[in-house]
Amino acid sequence: MAPSRASGVPPCQTKVGQHKPGPMRLTSLVTTMRLETPEQQKQAAAEAAAEFVFDGMTVGLGTGSTVAYLLPALASRRLNIRCVATSPATEEQARSLGLVVLDFDEVDRFDIAIDGADQVAPDGWLVKGGGAAHTREKVVAASAERFIVIADASKVVSRISAPIPLELLSYGLAATLRRLDTVQLRAVPNSPDGGVIADYLGTVNDPGITAAMLSATPGVVDHGLFSPLLVSDLIIATPDGVSHRKLVK
Numbered sequence: 001m002a003p004s005r006a007s008g009v010p011p012c013q014t015k016v017g018q019h020k021p022g023p024m025r026l027t028s029l030v031t032t033m034r035l036e037t038p039e040q041q042k043q044a045a046a047e048a049a050a051e052f053v054f055d056g057m058t059v060g061l062g063t064g065s066t067v068a069y070l071l072p073a074l075a076s077r078r079l080n081i082r083c084v085a086t087s088p089a090t091e092e093q094a095r096s097l098g099l100v101v102l103d104f105d106e107v108d109r110f111d112i113a114i115d116g117a118d119q120v121a122p123d124g125w126l127v128k129g130g131g132a133a134h135t136r137e138k139v140v141a142a143s144a145e146r147f148i149v150i151a152d153a154s155k156v157v158s159r160i161s162a163p164i165p166l167e168l169l170s171y172g173l174a175a176t177l178r179r180l181d182t183v184q185l186r187a188v189p190n191s192p193d194g195g196v197i198a199d200y201l202g203t204v205n206d207p208g209i210t211a212a213m214l215s216a217t218p219g220v221v222d223h224g225l226f227s228p229l230l231v232s233d234l235i236i237a238t239p240d241g242v243s244h245r246k247l248v249k
């Protein structure tokens with residue numbers, strides 16, 4: 001599942017382009033080819049994000065198919081960096097590429113963390129957890145000076161909507177499900193931390209209100225709504241190229 005240069009997808013040759021000042025602080029990153037497929041877009045966004053990592057940094061590594069393109073891009077830079085992975089799959093791929101992966105208990109902050117997303121809204125709210133790693137991913141994002149989100153065009157939405165991934169405590173699960181009402185258990189293994197993975201299917205009128213409601217529900221370990229306050233940068237690839245938007249964090 002880990003893509004590589006040997007997989008037939010060529011490097012996208014993304015270069016940081018000229019800064020275009022504007023209210024959203026958008027920067028276009030120049031690509032030398034059109035990025036027609038989601039795979040090309042994921043790879044281009046991931047390769048652009050790898051350029052933000054420098055020698056000596058402690059790096060949080062997300063989870064998913066977009067991050068799977070980040071890891072070879074990072075490894076090929078041969079930097080002296082220390083990484084922490086948010087999932088066993090990321091850890092295995094990172095180690096196989098020669099990246100140094102520490103346990104999270106050896107680190108209490110990150111210079112940078114880079115991760116994918118399932119939904120990216122215009123105001124910077126995210127949905128994460130399609131790969132069931134959102135609890136770990138949120139801890140890592142919140143511990144990072146800079147949290148960069150990388151995504152292909154299919155992840156850009158006009159507004160956040162269900163499903164919202166959940167990690168639930170197995171203790172009292174039936175009662176938690178009853179309280180949440182509109183929740184479906186996902187047919188996947190428990191998280192590496194023992195949490196049960198589910199999806200909240202209720203209406204999301206305001207992501208902040210839904211996030212607060214889910215956080216306040218006993219038995220919910222964490223949910224996949226990520227506030228814009230966690231996000232430093234959005235690197236989004238579309239067929240036309242890669243754009244970089246700087247947020248407040």
Ligand code: 5RP
Nearest residue numbers: 064065066116129130131133
């Ligand atoms: C895993 C995640 C992923 O970052 C998210 O699901 C995006 O995945 P992909 O890059 O495969 O589209 O949150 O829990």
